[in-house]
Each structure stands twice: as C-alpha cells, then as structure tokens.
Amino acid sequence: MPRTVTERADVLPALSEVFREHGFEGASLALIGQRTGLGKGSLYHFFPGGKEEMAAAVLAEIDGWFGQHVFRPLREDDPQRAMPEMIRSVGAYFRSGGRVCLVGVFALGDVRDRFSAAIRSYFAAWIEALAQALVRAGRDDAVARDRAEEAVAAIQGALVLARALDDADAFRRSLARIEARLLA
Template sequence: MAVERDALVPQLAEVFRTHGFEGASLARITAAVGLGKGSLYHAFPGGKDEMAEAVLAHIERWFEEEVFAVLRAEAATGIARMFDACERYFHSGQRVCIVGVFALSDTRDRFAQAVSRYFANWTDALQGALLRAGHPPENARALAEDIVGAIQGALVLARAVDDAEQFVRTLARWRQRALIS
C-alpha cells in the first residue's frame, strides 16, 4: 500500500511539536503515524530530516496563505486577521510553535533557512501592513518585531504556567496596539 506522504505531515508535526526534533524518535514517529519503518522511509527516504523539512514546508505554506499573504494584501483588516489566524493555529495558546521549538534547540542550525525565513517573512509582511495602516515608518519595524516576539513569547509563557488564557490576553493587547494608529 502506497503511503500518501502529505497525509502523514500533520501527524509528524504533532510528534515534533510534542517532543522536539531530537525527542522525536523513530519509535514515537511510527507509533503516531501507524506505519512501520519501511513504509515511513518509503515516503521519506531522507529519514527524520526529510520529515522535519516536510513539516516546516507545510507550516510555511499555511502561514503564507493564512497570514503573510493577507498581511501583504490588507492593512488593518490583515492585521486583525493575522491575530485571528494565530489564535486558531496555536489553539488559543494550547499548541506550541514547531518553528519556535526548532529555533530554540540545537535543531536550529540544521533547519536555519526555514526557521529564519518563517520569522523574516512574518515580520516583513506585518511591517508592511502596519505601514499601510498608518503607523510611522520609524516605528513599524520595531512594532512588527515586538508583535511577533510577543506572540512567540506568549506561547512559551502560556505553556510554562499552564494557562492558555495568557496567550489569548496577550494577543488581545497587541491587537489593540497594532490597530491604533
């Protein structure tokens, strides 16, 4: 039976989200996806690295469609939609950011381009939307960096104190700051 590679990516993502790259052992991966090693390696001949690359590419596509493109096309509405998308994607703070997990571990160097591109694309698209929404050019970049950093930090804090509502409250505060021009 041929394995549909794309169908495995969300399951792989949850293994990496839960255990990080190093903790995502082959045993954990095969248990999560319900396949043997042979089938898994048939779908991903490059092994765990290729699996992680597929997960990162999937995340990049989702954020491109749901966040970055919206920010590039719309100003205030795009910013509001970005906050809504983040709340949905991160399950109101109950789901950690895989790219963030990779960025904070030794894995960062292995997947540096994908990690860097994700955060750069997000910050650049948000900066453009903030400018079009009327924020002063001298403040837009710093505000974009602060917002992306606050979202990522709020995910960590919500997880650390086991209070997802901290994430939701942080998004609400930064939404208000971003939409005031």
C-alpha cells in the first residue's frame, strides 16, 4: 500500500532532523529513507538533484522560518520587545541546546563551499536584522553592528559548548548573558 505524500514540504521536517543529527555526509539515503518513510524512488521523485537538492531545500526552509519568526520582528517590531523575543524563540528552536544549528554545522564542514551562498546570507541577514533593532534602540551604527555580530556568534558558540558539555543549562546561561548584553 503506497502512501501518498503530495507535498514535498511534508518531508522537510524529517529531512532537516536527519541532516542536523548526522551532517551532510553522515545522512545516508538509507537513513533518510527510514526517517522520512519514503523509498529512494519517491525521494528522487521529489528531489531529482539527490542529497544536494534535499539539503538545499532544508536550508531554504530554515531561512524562511528565521526570516519570518526572527529577522522580520527584529527589523519591524519594537526592539525592546523583539530582542527578548528573539532569545526566547531561539531557545525554543534549538531546544535549549539539544538541537544544533544546521547552518552552523554546514559552515564548519567541507560542504560549506557547496552551500556558501545560503550559509552566508543566513548569518548576514541575522546580524543585519539584529543591528537594525539595536540602532532603533538607540545605539550608534558601528556599536550596533558590533554587538549584533557578537550576539549571533555567541549563540553559535553556546550551541557548541552545550553539546560538548552535554549541558542544557550552559545554553540557557549563555542566552541569558546574550540578552543582558543586548539590552544593557
């Protein structure tokens, strides 16, 4: 009984988790098949470009999610409300460090070159949006840009450290420090 998945987007969540947990090379088609519940035939039907297209689709979905839930509020909403909301939203998204940032993982690996445009634009957009919020909160342009870069880097570092120490509290402490520095 072949099941019917009419939407390519339906498999993106599972796909995203597999890449997150195993990286690009570690995510074998066998594993992807298991986790999405689809055979190779179906996978290649939705993603004729194979793994590379799957990863690109996942990166695009992540970029879309952050654009809507993180970057846009930073650019448009009241910064004093948007920045704490970013912290909360990031804490939930990364499950207090239990989940890693796929874009960060790709940035560190040898697949970086293959997805360099998507990786670069994700981080550039984040820094830019946060800097805008800081400017509207009254900072100088240069200071805002500096603090934004520091905060985005700190979030990535917090994910590395939380995974390394296997300590969700370390991630929560990091987020609290980042929020305090942004609002100071």
